[in-house]
Amino acid sequence: MSVLYLEWGKNAGQREATEHTELWKKKKIPRIGFSNRNYRNIAMKQYQMGLTKSEIFTDKQNKLAAMMKALAHPARIAIVQHLIKTDACINGDLVEVLGLAQPTISQHLKELKTAGLIQGTIEGTSVCYCIEPKTWALYQKEIGALFAAYKGPDSCC
Incomplete structure (x- = not known):
């Protein structure tokens, strides 16, 4: 920053x-x-200046923040939901389904792929994307553990 x-x-x-x-x-x-x-x-x-001062946080906290950042955009959530629903899809399909420009979809796919949430295989001139099961299970475990850690009262105020 x-x-x-x-x-x-x-x-x-x-x-x-x-x-x-x-x-x-x-x-x-x-x-x-x-x-x-x-x-x-x-x-x-x-x-x-330091971007996030990430060195003052634990590795686990930094990893969890990076995981959540990968999903921190409505377009990426929509892409993941579409991939879950269809099991796999081609980049062009996402353009039609989401109504976003192809470069925008490609950028979001790149972010998800960099985070390891999705994987892509080349089929001719296009790429077929699907959820990466091992990373998906890790996300479920880590994010689930964060939410499960709260054992407080039903209301705080």
């Missing part, structure tokens, strides 16, 4: 540009651009 600071004014960018260039030369921050527009200098300072 990056933080972007904008400073407006006649001479706003001069000090910040020099400061940024010096930090960039020391390899402390990434290089960014500066621009003059409408007689104003816009100084942009961008500093890299």
